[in-house]
Amino acid sequence: MTQTASAAPFAPPVELHRRGGRGGTYVFDAAEMAWQEAGKAGVVQKVVRRDAERGRFLGLIGMEPMVRSGLHQHQGVATSYFVDGGLTDYQGAIRTGEVGINLKGATHDAIAYARTLFVARLQGPVTYPPQDGPLHQLHAGARHAMLVNPAPEVPPDINVAVDALIAAPTGLDGVERRMVFDYAGTGDAHRMVQLSVRPQARIPRLRASDHVELWVRGGLLEVDGRIAHAGCFVVIEPGAEFSLASPFGALLLGWAEGALQWVEPPSVTAELFGFD
Numbered sequence: 335m336t337q338t339a340s341a342a343p344f345a346p347p348v349e350l351h352r353r354g355g356r357g358g359t360y361v362f363d364a365a366e367m368a369w370q371e372a373g374k375a376g377v378v379q380k381v382v383r384r385d386a387e388r389g390r391f392l393g394l395i396g397m398e399p400m401v402r403s404g405l406h407q408h409q410g411v412a413t414s415y416f417v418d419g420g421l422t423d424y425q426g427a428i429r430t431g432e433v434g435i436n437l438k439g440a441t442h443d444a445i446a447y448a449r450t451l452f453v454a455r456l457q458g459p460v461t462y463p464p465q466d467g468p469l470h471q472l473h474a475g476a477r478h479a480m481l482v483n484p485a486p487e488v489p490p491d492i493n494v495a496v497d498a499l500i501a502a503p504t505g506l507d508g509v510e511r512r513m514v515f516d517y518a519g520t521g522d523a524h525r526m527v528q529l530s531v532r533p534q535a536r537i538p539r540l541r542a543s544d545h546v547e548l549w550v551r552g553g554l555l556e557v558d559g560r561i562a563h564a565g566c567f568v569v570i571e572p573g574a575e576f577s578l579a580s581p582f583g584a585l586l587l588g589w590a591e592g593a594l595q596w597v598e599p600p601s602v603t604a605e606l607f608g609f610d
Contacts (some may be wrong), residue, residue, distance in 0.1 A: 373470035377400035388474030389459025412459015419450030435492040442490040505604030508535030544592030553584035
């Protein structure tokens with residue numbers, strides 16, 4: 335697992351999203367990251383960060399056909415973008431090009447009927463019933479507990495066809511935003527968006543008030559001059575200052591856990607992640 339440039343500080347990926355970590359900006363090339371076994375046959379991971387204590391995770395997950403997640407309950411929000419394949423639970427199927435959102439309390443068992451690859455971001459632990467046997471790490475921070483679905487009338491998944499969302503201006507020339515999830519009703523003032531960046535667009539210098547993470551779905555992004563091409567992850571810690579640009583265009587999925595602050599204000603009112 336490597337970074338794309340030695341100029342950036344390095345932290346071990348498993349501990350990257352550490353408590354109190356401030357001021358770092360990291361770029362990880364998933365193509366150079368090793369697949370890791372997840373402790374469940376037919377499941378592998380490329381881990382950008384994992385915190386088993388808090389159940390936090392960012393990375394890629396691969397599942398072979400006919401592999402089940404097992405019955406589990408989410409104790410925090412989980413978001414997954416399906417690069418290929420899909421999963422099916424009692425609500426139905428999620429497919430390539432969609433984001434699946436699991437709210438706290440979502441209780442289900444999902445199966446892959448085809449080879450499946452998805453970008454996963456967990457914000458809380460996942461519990462499995464004790465009778466399911468030894469725990470695995472399909473979900474970071476998995477633990478045993480007796481399960482009761484707290485809201486059986488609520489679907490376990492919110493599935494969003496990202497490219498079908500209406501694009502909205504950000505106020506920055508050449509940058510559009512599709513709001514995937516505004517975290518309404520979760521108690522968190524977070525945002526998940528897709529950003530479309532036109533060739534030669536530039537995003538002036540910003541400061542992160544909280545954690546910001548990007549996955550380059552397509553194209554090429556420059557992060558303070560470092561290259562993050564398709565398949566790369568960008569992790570930005572609270573307090574870090576950074577600028578973004580794309581000489582040839584980029585398509586990004588992004589998560590922000592707080593509003594960004596302009597260090598180099600643009601000439602117009604602009605908001606990258608759609609915070610009020």
